[in-house]
Amino acid sequence: MNGAEWLARSLKDSGQTHFFFVDAVLRRTLLEMERIGVQPVLAHTEKAAVYMADAYGRISGRPGVVAAQSVGTANLAAGLQDAWLGRSPVLALTGHKPIGHQHRNAYQEVAHAPLFAPVTKHAAQVHEAADLPRQFRQAWSAAVSAPPRPVHLDLNGLMGEFVERSTTDEPPAALGAWVAPAHRPMADAASVQAAARALLSATKLAIVAGDGAALSGCGAEVLALAEALRAPIATSLGARGMVPTRHPLHVGVVGNYSSPPANQVVHAAELVCFIGCDTGDQVTHTWRVPKPGVRVVQLDADPLEFHRSYAAEVTLLGDPRATLAALVAAVGTPARDGGFLAEAQALMAAWRREVAPRLASDAVAIDPARLCAEITRALPADGILVADTGYSGIWTGTLIELEPSQTYLRAAGSLGWAFPAALGAKCAAPDRKVIAWSGDGALYYHLPELETAKRRGIAVVLVVNNNSGFGQGWPGYLKQAGNRPRAAEQVLRFGPTDFAAIAGQFGLKGIRVERPQEIAAALAEALASNETVVVDVATDIEARAPEPWTPQEGA
Known part of the structure; x- marks a missing residue:
């Protein structure tokens, strides 16, 4: 089959229901998609199309797919910033002028690779349909692996037409089972035991769950750990709602976009357990909350997040949901001093009383x-x-x-x-x-x-x-x-x-x-x-x- 047919059928077989784009790109593919039931959604700007694909990826776990022709490439790349920062799987498809037209002042052509380098974790050029199956599978896998982020395939032809018209012998790909997070490895047993000992040694303990925790879907496990340790839970903005926001252990969003109690509680803690949380300036109130020098236990699926802003006493490399199940078992049901939690709950209750008239x-x-x-x-x-x-x-x-x-x-x-x-x-x-x-x-x-x-x-x-x-x-x-x-x-x-x-x-x-x-x-x-x-x-x-x-x- 030709590249247009292969791409349309692979998207369909992989569970994609929508394809977001700005004309003119992949017109043969769009016709085939419409025929087999993948809905093309024409947006009015490339950034809007990317934002649609971004949220589609966050909700479905599969890469949101977005496309633009060569001249729209810079606009599309600019739109990927949010997906990159938000750890969202997005597959960006763009056309580029043929190789023979490059470096010759071709109309509307600029170098694509530098535009996408800061906002993608994987990028490749696709010259013909024979290359497409391999590149498509690799890009999809990269998009949904930890941490999920955008990927880019640059297709030969202003509208990708050289890839669409050429042929491949491979059957369509069915990648719908590959969703973010694609893998759930558990941290090693020694790290889990070390983390449990550290957590049990702290009287004033706070948990901060971040976007990576929300992505892992570990709200129940976070609550189980907090209940065992009698520890208040704060979240990043992106993890809002992963645990019930009215739960007695919840103290709100921490950082720059915070109501007062969360920052007060996390700053007062002697040990902070970061779970899937990037420790950037927004979630730490510009690295003031928690206070510098605090003891830290850090659990993340991405090892690059360790020690970025706070030196960690114990690090656990693994999927938060899978690893928390083991950590909860290691912690057990200890007798805990509930004084720090009571202080946190009093702060939260006072703030709720204060804001009630405005609500x-x-x-x-x-x-x-x-x-x-x-x-x-x-x-x-x-x-x-x-x-x-x-x-x-x-x-x-x-x-x-x-x-x-x-x-x-x-x-x-x-x-x-x-x-x-x-x-x-x-x-x-x-x-x-x-x-x-x-x-x-x-x-x-x-x-x-x-x-x-x-x-x-x-x-x-x-x-x-x-x-x-x-x-x-x-x-x-x-x-x-x-x-x-x-x-x-x-x-x-x-x-x-x-x-x-x-x-x-x-x-x-x-x-x-x-x-x-x-x-x-x-x-x-x-x-x-x-x-x-x-x-x-x-x-x-x-x-x-x-x-x-x-x-x-x-x-």
Whole structure:
């Protein structure tokens, strides 16, 4: 068969339901995919297409597949940054001008390898269909192995046409069983015993579970370890919801996007157990939480994460879920002092009392905290919540309560990620309800994907935290501007825009919400729809999200 047939059938046989792209690329393959039941999703920008594939990969565990022709390659590579940082399996396919056209000022051609090097773990050129089966299997395997990350195949021809037209004798690949995490090795027995001894020796012990733990699906094992050790659990933002956020052992997200208790608890610990957590600046509040010199036990499937920021007393190289099962057995049922846990629970209870009035606020303009409370009540038991970066991540990561049966996806840093990502998540999980939380500033990035949602019949609830500006930086910048508030407005304010009305122009339902009492009914109506609905919530730009607790200098 020719390369177009082989690729289309391999995607189908591997369980892929959608293929995200920007024209013009792999046109023969697209026709074959449509014929055999893989849905091509044409996006309006390469970055939006990548964000769709990113969330598709996070939800399905299989690589989200995205493609663009030669001239769109730079845009596609830029979009892979979030998938790289978020440890998401993505297979990027691009066309390139034929070898004979290279280094001759060919129209629209730039070198692809340097663009993809920082955001892929594997890359290869495919010259003809005979090379495709081997390269496809290798790329897929690399994408789902620990840590899962994007891979890139650069296909011969502006639109990959040389690979499509040439032939291969190999049967289509069926790789659907290869999902992230593809392998679950357990740490060696000696390390498990050493870790158990270290954990049992600490009275003030905190557990920090990260994105790698969420990927491993080890929420039950984390809880079992914490219950045995009577240890509070904090998570990274990306691991929000892997354990019930209302559980008595849970103290919230730790780091820069934190409510106060988590940072206080982790900073006070004498030993911190990092589970699938990268110890970067966001999760450690710029390496201040936990405090430098703290004792550390670190469990990760990626050995490159060990000792990055904190010297570990014990390291366990293995899949978190598989290794935690052994570690829980090694710890057993010891008698433990519950004083540190009681202190953590008191901090959490005090903070919940403090924030409760805002969760019930009837203020107009609307306090986003009230919007968080309404989404907590509305999100179905198996719902998916997709959040943008910045304040969207802080609001949702601190004030929306989640259960492990629900899924929380967050942007790893790129503004505008949430809405197209929500479309990709829905493609991967058509029977689950998806709510996207986007600020108005983020939505302007990919507003045209409302047309994609309408055309392809992808149904998500797009909640717009609409405060007519970039709320996270607004009060500080206004203060900095002093007696020139107009100058601050020119930098960080825009609109006002009625996104509900704009949704109507795309043929979609839009609901404008201007009073907090209207939120619940709007969310219920939107969740009942079989099309994308925009819930445009007029919020207060002066409202402040929870701020992280910060240790005093030198503490």
